[in-house]
Amino acid sequence: MTGPFHVLAHCTTSFGVLAAPIFWLNWTFGTFSFVNTSKELAKVIELRKKNPELRRNDILQNLIDAE
Known part of the structure; x- marks a missing residue:
């Protein structure tokens, strides 16, 4: 579990x-829903890191910037 x-x-x-x-x-x-969500979120993170124009003012962007 x-x-x-x-x-x-x-x-x-x-x-x-x-x-x-x-x-x-x-x-x-x-737990498949959590696995699918994390895979999709990883794609979004990579896109935002590669393309600064996709930056948004949200919690995810703050976490990416803090990394």
Whole structure:
């Protein structure tokens, strides 16, 4: 298990049965959406680094500039 479901599962280990919905959500949705999002975001980051005209005034640009 990876991603936010992994974090929630670790935070709720003392809840036992109450953590079952988290495991069900991970089984149902999986982590593919996070993988796809990170791949697309990597493309946007590369485009912004290569072409200064694509700069925008947003959080992503601030993170790129801070790198």
